[in-house]
Each structure stands twice: as C-alpha cells, then as structure tokens.
Amino acid sequence: MKGKTSRQIQAENTKAHILAVATDLLAHKTMDEISIQEICKKSDVSVGAFYHHFANKSGIIIELYKVIDTQFENEIYPTLIEEEPIESILKYLEYQCSIPAKRGLDLVKNTYKAQIEYGNEFYLSKHRGLPHGLYLLVERAIEMGVLRKNVSAEQLMSELLIISRGIIYNWCVSDGKADILTDVRRMATNYLKSFIQ
Structure with a gap:
C-alpha cells in the first residue's frame, strides 16, 4: 500500500x-x-x-458528522457485535447519546440548528456510519431470532434513531438537565419489547 x-x-x-x-x-x-x-x-x-x-459552511456540519460516523464504524460497532443482541443495540444508542455531553450544550444546540439549514440531507442519510451500524445490529437481532422477522431492520433502525434524536433534542431544550443515557435505555427498551420474539 x-x-x-x-x-x-x-x-x-x-x-x-x-x-x-x-x-x-x-x-x-x-x-x-x-x-x-x-x-x-x-x-x-x-x-x-x-x-x-x-464547498460551503454546510461542509463543516457534514464533516463533523463524518468524524462521528467514522468513530461508530471503526470503534463502537466492532466492540458491540459480539454482545447479546438487544444489549448491543441499547449500548449503541447510549454511545450516540453520550456525544452531546462530551461536546457541550452550546455546540450541540448550534449543530442541530445548523443541520436543519445546512446538510440535513446528509444528516438523514441511512448510509452514514452511525445509522448503518445500528441497522447491522438490528438486522443481527432479527437473524438470531431475538426480534420478530415480520418487521424490517430498516424500519426498526429508523424508529430507534427517531427516539434517540428526540432524546438528544429534549436534552438541548432542557438545557442539559435531562438524563439522556437513562432516557434512551428506558425508551428504547420499551420500544424493542414489542418486537421481541
């Protein structure tokens, strides 16, 4: 090479x-x-x-998410692939929700504001590293018979991301006072219960 x-x-x-x-x-x-x-x-x-x-200022937002995507692809997803399927999904979402606390409230608020105006097409892509890793974990849980086979991995991944993004949004509007890790584990667990075999 x-x-x-x-x-x-x-x-x-x-x-x-x-x-x-x-x-x-x-x-x-x-x-x-x-x-x-x-x-x-x-x-x-x-x-x-x-x-x-x-290309423009939106490139900054896109690049910030590319850095996060690379981390999920190369570091987080590989460490969870051998865990119990539901636990791996919950830990993955916890990692996602731990990012705001590390980055700080103002940066996360400003990033969310910017992604609505700049780069939301990239942000919503299901082919990015973070959503793709979650998709693979959900697909694995379905293939292993832990989650029902009559629902698509893409649907579950999309809905889990709506939950985690909503929790992060709530953390922003509550000025960082919400317990996002507890919230994401509880809400995602309750959501997944309806799909467990």
Whole structure:
C-alpha cells in the first residue's frame, strides 16, 4: 500500500485544523453568526484554502458528522457485535447519546440548528456510519431470532434513531438537565419489547 505524500498529509492537517476552529466557534455562536472569513482568520488560512476543503459552511456540519460516523464504524460497532443482541443495540444508542455531553450544550444546540439549514440531507442519510451500524445490529437481532422477522431492520433502525434524536433534542431544550443515557435505555427498551420474539 502506497503511503501518503507530504502534500496529502499537509492537506489533511489543514482540513482538520479548519474543522477544529469551526467547531470551537460553534460552541459559542450559531452557524449564521459565523462567517467563512472568521473561520479563515482564526485558522490562519486563506479563503481559497477553506473552499479547497469545504464547498460551503454546510461542509463543516457534514464533516463533523463524518468524524462521528467514522468513530461508530471503526470503534463502537466492532466492540458491540459480539454482545447479546438487544444489549448491543441499547449500548449503541447510549454511545450516540453520550456525544452531546462530551461536546457541550452550546455546540450541540448550534449543530442541530445548523443541520436543519445546512446538510440535513446528509444528516438523514441511512448510509452514514452511525445509522448503518445500528441497522447491522438490528438486522443481527432479527437473524438470531431475538426480534420478530415480520418487521424490517430498516424500519426498526429508523424508529430507534427517531427516539434517540428526540432524546438528544429534549436534552438541548432542557438545557442539559435531562438524563439522556437513562432516557434512551428506558425508551428504547420499551420500544424493542414489542418486537421481541
């Protein structure tokens, strides 16, 4: 396998730096309050460099989710594949719901606001890493006979994501006071009970 060139490594580092600066700005401002010029100034890069890595500001939101998707694909899903099927699904959703606490309330609120305006098509894609891993865990539970076979894995995955996203939204509107890990385990468990064989 051919290694990366120094130019490729530098480009990856520049993109990561721009993303880190934009993420920091999103912790304090909404996407509408942030300009590309401000991101570039704080990143110490040209506007041309920004557009080399991102098509527009929505690219920032999409890239944030790509980072999360990669983590779910490469780290979280592989650790859960051998667990008891229902427990693996519940832990997967708990991992998803633990992200807001790590990122901070303002960043999550601003990211949610931005994804409605910028990048919602990407956010709702079922082919992203996070939804796809959940789909595979649900499909496994169906194949193992733990969940009923008369319901599709895609339907269950979609509805579980509605539950987890709603819980994260509720955490945002309650200013971080909701216990999202307890909530997602309880609500997802209650939901899955109706599909257990």
